[in-house]
Amino acid sequence: MTSTLTPVRSKRSALTKGQLPKYAPYAVLAAALVVGAAILALVGFNAFGWGLVSALLFAIGLVSWSAAVEGSRKAKDKLATCLVVGSFLIALLPLISVIWTVLVNGIPGLIAPGFLSTSMNGVTGVYDNRAAEEGAPVIGGIYHALLGTIQITLLATVISVPVGLLTAIYLVEYGNDGRLARAITFFVDVMTGIPSIVAGLFAAAFFFAVVGPGTKTGAVAAVALSVLMIPVVVRSSEEMLKIVPNELREAAYALGVRKWRTIVKVVIPTAISGIASGVTLAIARVIGETAPILVTAGFATSINSNVFSGWMASLPTFIYTQILNPTSPANPDPSSQRAWGAALVLIILVMLLNLGARLIARIFAPKTGR
Amino acid sequence: MSKRIDVKDLNVYYGDFLAVEDVTINIEAKSVTAFIGPSGCGKSTFLRTLNRMHEVIPGARVEGDVMLDGDNLYGPGVDPVTVRSQIGMVFQRPNPFPTMSIRDNVLAGVKLNNKKISKGEADVLVERSLKGANLWNEVKDRLEKPGSGLSGGQQQRLCIARAIAVEPQVILMDEPCSALDPISTLAIEDLINELKDQYTVVIVTHNMQQAARVSDRTAFFNIAGTGKPGKLIEVDDTHTIFSNPTQKATEDYVSGRFG
Numbered sequence: 290m291t292s293t294l295t296p297v298r299s300k301r302s303a304l305t306k307g308q309l310p311k312y313a314p315y316a317v318l319a320a321a322l323v324v325g326a327a328i329l330a331l332v333g334f335n336a337f338g339w340g341l342v343s344a345l346l347f348a349i350g351l352v353s354w355s356a357a358v359e360g361s362r363k364a365k366d367k368l369a370t371c372l373v374v375g376s377f378l379i380a381l382l383p384l385i386s387v388i389w390t391v392l393v394n395g396i397p398g399l400i401a402p403g404f405l406s407t408s409m410n411g412v413t414g415v416y417d418n419r420a421a422e423e424g425a426p427v428i429g430g431i432y433h434a435l436l437g438t439i440q441i442t443l444l445a446t447v448i449s450v451p452v453g454l455l456t457a458i459y460l461v462e463y464g465n466d467g468r469l470a471r472a473i474t475f476f477v478d479v480m481t482g483i484p485s486i487v488a489g490l491f492a493a494a495f496f497f498a499v500v501g502p503g504t505k506t507g508a509v510a511a512v513a514l515s516v517l518m519i520p521v522v523v524r525s526s527e528e529m530l531k532i533v534p535n536e537l538r539e540a541a542y543a544l545g546v547r548k549w550r551t552i553v554k555v556v557i558p559t560a561i562s563g564i565a566s567g568v569t570l571a572i573a574r575v576i577g578e579t580a581p582i583l584v585t586a587g588f589a590t591s592i593n594s595n596v597f598s599g600w601m602a603s604l605p606t607f608i609y610t611q612i613l614n615p616t617s618p619a620n621p622d623p624s625s626q627r628a629w630g631a632a633l634v635l636i637i638l639v640m641l642l643n644l645g646a647r648l649i650a651r652i653f654a655p656k657t658g659r
Numbered sequence: 660m661s662k663r664i665d666v667k668d669l670n671v672y673y674g675d676f677l678a679v680e681d682v683t684i685n686i687e688a689k690s691v692t693a694f695i696g697p698s699g700c701g702k703s704t705f706l707r708t709l710n711r712m713h714e715v716i717p718g719a720r721v722e723g724d725v726m727l728d729g730d731n732l733y734g735p736g737v738d739p740v741t742v743r744s745q746i747g748m749v750f751q752r753p754n755p756f757p758t759m760s761i762r763d764n765v766l767a768g769v770k771l772n773n774k775k776i777s778k779g780e781a782d783v784l785v786e787r788s789l790k791g792a793n794l795w796n797e798v799k800d801r802l803e804k805p806g807s808g809l810s811g812g813q814q815q816r817l818c819i820a821r822a823i824a825v826e827p828q829v830i831l832m833d834e835p836c837s838a839l840d841p842i843s844t845l846a847i848e849d850l851i852n853e854l855k856d857q858y859t860v861v862i863v864t865h866n867m868q869q870a871a872r873v874s875d876r877t878a879f880f881n882i883a884g885t886g887k888p889g890k891l892i893e894v895d896d897t898h899t900i901f902s903n904p905t906q907k908a909t910e911d912y913v914s915g916r917f918g
Contacts, residue, residue: 465717536754540818542715544768544825554771558758590844 293569309358312349321346326484345376391633401427405634408433409602410591414617421620429616429623431631433592434607436637440550440596441586441603442576443504444511445518450568452515453522460523461530462552479519488516489581496585507596508602514575521574525567529560562653569646579605604635661859662745662828663688664709669723670888671701671708673716679705680888682723686829691851691860692899695869696880696912701889702863703751703833705880709861710746710831711739727828744768746829747822752838755806755821764801764817765789768825784824788858790870792820793850812843819850823858830854832862836869846872864911867913871901879909 325343329335348371355366400405412429419425456473462468492513496504533556541551557564587600588610608628615624663835664686671679679701686692694702707713708721711732732742745805754883755764765785769776776784785802789795794816798809806817815835822830851873854860864870870877878894895907904910 307850315791385840534754536752537756539715539748539750540754540756540821541767541771543710543712543748543750544821545740546771547740548766550771550773553756555756641744657819 307359308363310357313354317350317354318343318347321350344378347371348375374495388563388636389627391636394626394629395633396630398427398626398628399633401430401626401630403428404430404627404630405435406430408590408592409607409616412590412616413653414619417615417617417623418620420623423616426625427626429627431604431607431627431634433589434602434604435634436592436594437586437589437601438576438596438603438605438635440516440643441507441510441582441601442572443510444596445575446516446568448511448515448574449518449522449571453519453568453571454526456519456523457526457530458552458557460527462548462556477520477523480516481524483516484581485513485517485578486584489513489584491516491630492581492585503601504588506584506598507586507593507601510582510601511596513577513581513585516574517578517581518571521571522568525571526560526564528558529563529567532563533559565649565653566646569642569649573642573646575639577605577635579609581610582606602640604631607631608635660866661688661857663859664829664861665724665726665729666709667724667726668726669705669708669721671704671713671721672719674718679708679880680890682891684891686859686861687876688859689855689857690875691855691862691873693874693877694861694863694880695865695870695877696848696889696892697882698865698881699885699889700882701833702895704889706831706833706861706863709829710748711742712748713740744825746831747825747827747828749815749818749822749830749832749835751834753811755814755817756811757805757807759806760803761798761806761809761817764806765820765824767821784901788820788824789817791823791854792816793846794820810843812839812846815839815843815847815881817852819847819854823854824915827858829859829861832860834863834865837850837865844869867901871897877901879904879906879912881908881912 293582319656321343322339325339326334328342329339332338348368351371352364352368355367407428407430409429410433416425416428419445420427456477460470464473489510493505495512496506496509537555537559538551541555542548546554582603583606586603586606588606589600589602592602593599608631611624611628611631615621617623661705666682666684666686667683668784669679670677671682674853694706696702699865704713709725709732713719713721721733723733727742727745731737755761756767759767762781762785763770765788766776766781769781786795786799789798793812797813798804806814809817817836819830819835836847839847848869851860851862855875862870862873874897876894877897877900879892879900880889881892882889893900893904893909895904900909901913910916
């Protein structure tokens with residue numbers, strides 16, 4: 290792909306000799322699509338195969354044409370472009386597919402009346418049978434699960450952020466890369482790799498030992514989630530604190546400001562936008578955890594607004610139980626509709642959190658106006 | 660509101676590495692003292708030992724005495740924070756706090772230390788400091804705007820205003836003009852001339868003309884070779900250093916015959 294900007298069209302510039310015409314990629318793409326469809330028609334057409342074969346044909350066609358006309362350097366450039374764009378499309382494919390599937394399956398559940406404002410309390414298989422057989426509206430909703438997810442995640446954040454942020458401050462400002470700091474960094478790295486179910490088992494065992502056997506509450510789940518969250522918060526805050534220029538610390542020291550005040554009033558405000566978005570991403574990371582919540586908070590069908598007592602539902606466990614143990618085993622469709630609706634809500638939550646992270650980063654970012 | 664500094668037999672280390680060796684120098688109150696010398700000879704390192712900023716770097720330490728009007732900065736029990744509130748510093752690159760407005764940057768030394776100050780007093784302090792740094796007229800209409808929006812020269816003068824707002828006895832300047840254009844440099848040099856009426860000023864510079872223009876006394880530092888410690892070769896009146904130095908090395912350096 291070259292752009293010839295010669296004002297005189299009639300005579301080809303000597304400088305642009307030996308280049309493919311501008312329409313080359315489109316021509317090759319069209320040819321690849323046609324030939325690909327023809328080849329696929331021989332073995333049985335399917336869209337995925339068509340895309341794959343066409344992409345291969347396009348790459349081969351464009352690179353060899355370029356090699357013939359433009360020489361090997363340009364051909365290598367085109368090959369690299371094809372590889373990069375191809376990898377990008379492959380990476381994007383699952384994302385688009387997931388979003389599409391969840392949207393298609395989730396919207397009927399989401400728009401069902403009372404989906405966001407009622408719980409599953411009192412919803413039995415009888416109603417689902419009636420919905421499936423007689424076309425009655427699907428009742429029951431995710432209010433209890435949404436409430437549970439928000440409470441558990443909020444509590445996990447309240448636990449993780451101070452611990453994680455203070456750890457990061459120790460590592461960056463006081464650790465001096467000493468033995469303790471290196472040990473903390475090592476264990477934080479190890480914690481990053483803990484399987485989430487192990488975090489759940491840890492929290493469950495911890496509360497069994499401290500409070501009593503069978504303790505399953507939202508708070509236990511929050512502890513399990515903070516085990517997963519803390520390393521993420523430490524890591525992201527550490528990186529953000531590290532990029533605060535040393536000059537700012539020295540400027541504060543030179544004014545006779547104590548170290549802890551410098552950290553609280555200069556270093557953290559400078560890094561706060563990055564820290565805040567890191568925390569939000571850490572929340573997004575744990576909000577969809579299923580296994581640790583299942584073993585720590587159990588699952589409930591009714592609203593529980595006390596995070597410190599009783600079993601508590603959450604969106605991931607709601608999805609899990611609706612799919613695995615449909616409310617009416619004879620007619621699982623209403624349950625799966627609710628599960629998809631909950632999945633859509635979960636994705637929307639994560640998306641909102643990501644948007645929130647960007648917004649927070651923008652609000653807190655150091656101002657540069659004149 | 661200014662004090663003299665007397666340094667005696669000061670050795671500066673980074674870990675085991677001796678960076679500056681055996682410096683003895685007297686810095687007069689209400690005067691400008693310039694440190695000149697080739698890169699890496701320890702001028703800035705030595706300057707940073709004068710307000711205990713040196714020890715911010717892990718492993719850095721000093722041996723010897725630095726007396727501020729007779730009080731040893733490195734005496735037992737001396738809090739480096741107290742030292743730094745008396746001996747301010749301006750750095751090579753302008754470093755206003757990016758999260759603060761111009762006004763808050765000037766008040767940083769007060770506000771960061773949580774000292775109570777009324778709005779009226781704060782206004783007076785901001786105006787006095789910015790006027791002292793020759794910046795008032797340029798920024799008086801945009802005090803609430805971020806300090807990082809100013810030009811490099813204005814930012815550096817903002818940093819000087821910030822340093823004089825805490826009313827130090829001594830102001831150290833580490834190559835304050837090396838990142839600035841000639842006009843901003845001139846503004847800062849004029850400012851240094853005014854500052855010496857009230858403060859003791861110590862300035863590190865690579866620019867010998869600048870040293871000749873602004874300073875009353877000049878100290879020449881040199882280094883024998885890579886890995887060797889930097890040394891104070893000669894200190895005298897600026898005029899003497901540039902016209903009739905006693906050391907051959909000084910004469911070679913100021914006349915451009917070095918290496």
